[in-house]
Amino acid sequence: MTLTNRYPSLANKVVFITGGGSGIGATLVAAFVAQGAKVAFVDILQQESQALVQQLMQQYPQGKVHFYPCDITDIPALQAVIADVEVALGPVTVLLNNAASDTRHDFQDVTPEYWDQRLNVNLRHQFFAIQAVFAQMKAAGGGSIINFGSMSWYESQGGMPGYTTSKAAVLGLTRGLARDLGPYQIRVNTLTPGWVMTERQLSQWVTPETAKDIEKNQCLKQQLLPEDIAAMALFLASDDSKLCTAQNFIVDGGWI
Known part of the structure; x- marks a missing residue:
């Protein structure tokens, strides 16, 4: 990573990240470890996460990073991990609801069971993770919750209605809970990435044609990288953003 900014307020904060084993999530984990935070993350990708x-313990010998295998669609398991993190590291004061799956699907083939599964993996866990960390943040005197959205539904992207519907709903989740949690000095924001060049995107969806489309639509003609998303996440987690809540922060090179 080429991130250079330092946030002293992040040192020793307990940060919980969902979907931290690969892609944007792995960059988030690395970015917060580099800031001196105590980072716990969950993922179903055990080999990649370990x-x-x-890698991070070699790079940052004094760093604190903990991996907990967990399927975020299993809400009792997610709740149990969050409780374990408090015992092991202290109260979570930064939550990044990053986990999601943008697997393409034809709306004509969607069954009620598949629809529920798409919402479970892209939306439901965000609410229950927030619910689970609330008491910890309240006891700590406040916190920052960052819900990850997507620019896909803004630009009317088709081919994955379960994903785009879930990500559109994240904004409602953010704004409503920002009101409920504000009295406890808990901030809730949405971070909306553009088309980020992760390994998954490059291997599955980004073709020469789509690359041209991305360049055409972005005002800034540069590839959007995971570290660009991490840079905004660090700011939103830090005390520097202490009066930012109920907002949607878009990092997409000026597409939408």
């Missing part, structure tokens, strides 16, 4: 922990 390799990430080993």
Whole structure:
């Protein structure tokens, strides 16, 4: 990463990240470890997650990073991990609801069961993670919650209605809970990435044609990288953004 800004307020904060084993999530984990935070993350990708922990411990010998295998659609398991993190590291004061799956699907083939599964993996866990960390943040005197959205529904992207519907709903989740949690000095914001060049996107969706489309639509003609998303996440987690809540912060190179 080429991130250079330092946020002293992030040192020793307990940060919980969903979907931290690969892609944007792995960059988020690395970025917060580099800031001196105590980072816990969950993922179903155990091999990749364990390799990430080993890499970061070599890079930051004094760093604190903990991986908990967890399927975020299993709400009791997610709640149990969040409780375990408090015991092991202290109260969570930064939550990044990053986990999601943008697997393409034809709306004509969607069954009620598949629809529920798409909402469970892209939306439901965000609410229940917030519910689970609330008491910890309240006891700590406040916190920052960052819900991850998507620019896909803004630009009327088709081919994955379960994903785009879930991500549109994230904004409602953010704004409503920002009101409910504000009295406890808990901030809730949405971070909306553009088309980020992760390994998954490059291997599955980005073709020469789509790359041209991305360049055409972005005002800034540069590839959007995971570290660009992490840069905004660090700011929103830090005390520097202490009066930012109920907002949607878009990092997409000027597409939408």
